[in-house]
Amino acid sequence: xxxxxxxxxxxxxxxxxxxxxxxxxxxxxxxxxxxxxxxxxxxxxxxxxxxxxxxxxxxxxxxxxxxxxxxxxxxxxxxxxxxxxxxxxxxxxxxxxxxxxxxxxxxxxxxxxxxxxxxxxxxxxxxxxxxxxxxxxxxxxxxxxxxxxxxxxxxxxxxxxxxxxxxxxxxxxxxxxxxxxxxxxxxxxxxxxxxxxxxxxxxxxxxxxxxxxxxxxxxxxxxxxxxxxxxxxxxxxxxxxxxxxxxxxxxxxxxxxxxxxxxxxxxxxxxxxxxxxxxxxxxxxxxxxxxxxxxxxxxxxxxxxxxxxxxxxxxxxxxxxxxxxxxxxxxxxxxxxxxxxxxxxxxxxxxxxxxxxxxxxxxxxxxxxxxxxxxxxxxxxxxxxxxxxxxxxxx
Amino acid sequence: xxxxxxxxxxxxxxxxxxxxxxxxxxxxxxxxxxxxxxxxxxxxxxxxxxxxxxxxxxxxxxxxxxxxxxxxxxxxxxxxxxxxxxxxxxxxxx
Numbered sequence: 462x463x464x465x466x467x468x469x470x471x472x473x474x475x476x477x478x479x480x481x482x483x484x485x486x487x488x489x490x491x492x493x494x495x496x497x498x499x500x501x502x503x504x505x506x507x508x509x510x511x512x513x514x515x516x517x518x519x520x521x522x523x524x525x526x527x528x529x530x531x532x533x534x535x536x537x538x539x540x541x542x543x544x545x546x547x548x549x550x551x552x553x554x555x556x557x558x559x560x561x562x563x564x565x566x567x568x569x570x571x572x573x574x575x576x577x578x579x580x581x582x583x584x585x586x587x588x589x590x591x592x593x594x595x596x597x598x599x600x601x602x603x604x605x606x607x608x609x610x611x612x613x614x615x616x617x618x619x620x621x622x623x624x625x626x627x628x629x630x631x632x633x634x635x636x637x638x639x640x641x642x643x644x645x646x647x648x649x650x651x652x653x654x655x656x657x658x659x660x661x662x663x664x665x666x667x668x669x670x671x672x673x674x675x676x677x678x679x680x681x682x683x684x685x686x687x688x689x690x691x692x693x694x695x696x697x698x699x700x701x702x703x704x705x706x707x708x709x710x711x712x713x714x715x716x717x718x719x720x721x722x723x724x725x726x727x728x729x730x731x732x733x734x735x736x737x738x739x740x741x742x743x744x745x746x747x748x749x750x751x752x753x754x755x756x757x758x759x760x761x762x763x764x765x766x767x768x769x770x771x772x773x774x775x776x777x778x779x780x781x782x783x784x785x786x787x788x789x790x791x792x793x794x795x796x797x798x799x800x801x802x803x804x805x806x807x808x809x810x811x812x813x814x815x816x817x818x819x820x821x822x823x824x825x826x827x828x829x830x831x832x833x834x835x836x837x838x839x840x841x842x843x844x845x846x847x848x849x850x851x852x853x854x855x856x
Numbered sequence: 857x858x859x860x861x862x863x864x865x866x867x868x869x870x871x872x873x874x875x876x877x878x879x880x881x882x883x884x885x886x887x888x889x890x891x892x893x894x895x896x897x898x899x900x901x902x903x904x905x906x907x908x909x910x911x912x913x914x915x916x917x918x919x920x921x922x923x924x925x926x927x928x929x930x931x932x933x934x935x936x937x938x939x940x941x942x943x944x945x946x947x948x949x950x
């Protein structure tokens with residue numbers, strides 16, 4: 462016996478047979494392999510039964526010369542349902558429009574909340590967001606993702622120390638930490654100031670304590686510069702020595718600069734492709750052009766689409782192909798030397814404490830071989846060499 | 857006479873080989889589920905069908921089913937499934 466469901470899907474017709482010899486008609490149809498079901502007596506001399514839509518043709522042939530009067534009453538099942546649906550396509554269109562609307566609305570930005578910011582900062586943030594296009598009513602997956610927004614905000618607004626960006630449903634939440642005012646002074650414990658490294662003293666500025674060195678003195682590493690014990694040597698008072706002792710110090714560094722260097726740089730040309738990804742399959746929807754660049758780097762971004770509160774397994778993807786170009790930089794020896802000196806200075810400045818000054822620079826040695834220029838450099842630097850050393854009182 | 861011999865041979869086979877009778881002897885196999893359904897295999901065509909009566913041709917004779925509110929759920933060349941309230945099942949031998 463066949464499944465009634467498949468009958469329903471493929472469609473069937475209710476037939477009325479009227480007249481004498483209805484049984485013979487049924488026998489004839491059954492012999493010709495026309496499946497019939499739900500046979501019922503309606504009135505005297507008339508029966509009702511169902512036949513498949515696909516058997517309709519055979520049915521006509523089978524009953525052509527019978528004594529009965531046959532009439533098709535109504536069609537049921539899939540194809541007829543579909544026909545009716547088309548007839549009432551307004552409903553279908555309305556339903557689709559409704560789904561689309563809900564889909565669009567659930568992918569919109571509906572709110573921007575900024576927490577923990579002063580009104581001025583909040584205004585700045587909102588202005589910056591407007592510039593980026595993060596506004597109420599925008600479609601989420603066309604905007605930058607949360608990480609990008611976070612990065613842009615922190616770099617563009619100097620008043621921010623940190624900003625947390627979170628997309629909850631249709632609302633962007635911004636958690637702001639602003640830069641603090643200058644910290645309070647730390648209370649110092651009794652200490653001496655000693656030399657951090659060997660130097661020739663160039664300037665002494667003592668706030669508190671007893672200066673032990675004079676200008677042009679040569680000091681070694683760890684030598685006492687400003688003593689924390691003041692007053693009568695017999696009955697000293699221990700304080701936290703404070704001040705600055707500037708000394709001239711020396712540094713040596715080796716710098717190497719190749720004469721020709723290969724770089725790989727982006728030249729600004731790019732090709733952005735848009736995809737819709739369903740499960741594992743990416744379907745291109747925009748920009749079908751093939752990327753013709755010889756060298757390029759690909760950057761992918763993936764944004765989930767939402768429906769109400771659910772994230773669909775459908776993603777909006779963009780692939781950005783950026784063209785790369787190889788550039789060769791050539792230096793003459795002279796240029797290489799000046800570059801090397803610049804680099805050496807920069808590297809040194811990174812090592813030195815703030816406010817230090819490079820006062821002298823000498824090239825000790827210079828060689829150029831294997832397409833490289835090697836420099837041995839000597840620097841004279843004025844820097845604060847004083848560093849605290851706690852006084853441990855024996856008690 | 858020949859037919860009689862055939863009949864006898866079949867009877868013999870049935871007894872000796874333990875095969876089901878309906879297969880060998882072309883008899884109808886009738887399955888009933890309470891009074892609700894009756895399922896007949898091996899029929900030879902419909903003779904009468906009304907609300908209260910179903911008459912089927914068999915190889916030998918007829919099968920008459922009486923009851924009320926009959927409807928044929930399905931009919932195939934050799935099978936028929938009848939639904940309704942079945943009260944009597946008669947074998948009519950000519």
